[in-house]
Amino acid sequence: RKEVEQDPGPFNVPEGATVAFNCTYSNSASQSFFWYRQDCRKEPKLLMSVYSSGNEDGRFTAQLNRASQYISLLIRDSKLSDSATYLCVVSTINQGGKLIFGQGTELSVKP
Amino acid sequence: NAGVMQNPRHLVRRRGQEARLRCSPVKGHSHVYWYRQLPEEGLKFMVYLQKENIIDESGMPKERFSAEFPKEGPSILRIQQVVRGDSAAYFCASSPSMANTEAFFGQGTRLTVV
Numbered sequence: 001r002k003e004v005e006q007d008p009g010p011f012n013v014p015e016g017a018t019v020a021f022n023c024t025y026s027n028s029a030s031q032s033f034f035w036y037r038q039d040c041r042k043e044p045k046l047l048m049s050v051y052s053s054g055n056e057d058g059r060f061t062a063q064l065n066r067a068s069q070y071i072s073l074l075i076r077d078s079k080l081s082d083s084a085t086y087l088c089v090v091s092t093i094n095q096g097g098k099l100i101f102g103q104g105t106e107l108s109v110k111p
Numbered sequence: 112n113a114g115v116m117q118n119p120r121h122l123v124r125r126r127g128q129e130a131r132l133r134c135s136p137v138k139g140h141s142h143v144y145w146y147r148q149l150p151e152e153g154l155k156f157m158v159y160l161q162k163e164n165i166i167d168e169s170g171m172p173k174e175r176f177s178a179e180f181p182k183e184g185p186s187i188l189r190i191q192q193v194v195r196g197d198s199a200a201y202f203c204a205s206s207p208s209m210a211n212t213e214a215f216f217g218q219g220t221r222l223t224v225v
Contacts, residue, residue: 034213042219043202044202046213049213097159099156100156101154104153
């Protein structure tokens with residue numbers, strides 16, 4: 001089983017749609033969670049950290065369910081510029097804090 | 112305030128040659144991570160280093176690959192006797208501390224083995 005698994009994608013949605021990405025992780029000792037974004041095989045960039053209470057940043061909402069070892073990202077009112085690959089990332093102190101990436105879910109927003 | 116700098120951006124090597132990839136972390140960051148991304152695949156962890164120490168090299172092949180982060184100078188990922196399967200994008204990331212913090216990525220080095 002992969003340490004971090006994401007929806008296989010790709011997701012093709014029209015502008016204005018709401019889209020949700022799901023992610024599960026296998027190590028119950030994980031304690032830091034992030035969503036990164038990667039454009040056209042460029043370097044990944046942090047989109048947002050994910051906190052236990054859930055957090056929101058504009059059109060983006062991240063949720064964490066520790067009991068189910070599940071992380072989600074919701075994008076509302078999607079824009080053409082949201083087209084990218086979204087990477088679920090998990091970090092575990094007893095693994096030295098290295099970031100473990102999911103394989104990514106590609107999003108394509110169409111006009 | 113420069114971010115993570117990687118060079119070269121593109122590197123072409125013939126089979127059997129050596130590839131040396133360099134990474135200068137964000138100023139003040141003492142933690143460096145190397146990742147490899149094969150075409151159509153996700154980022155795979157290779158090695159995690161702090162100054163002069165390898166903390167975790169569990170993702171790095173045992174042969175031909177080595178990494179260092181000396182007290183002075185950039186971190187180096189070295190691939191000896193490259194093979195076609197080594198062709199990939201190699202990303203370096205740095206962070207100021209272990210876990211719970213954002214890691215900043217460099218633009219990557221695209222290695223092509225011909």
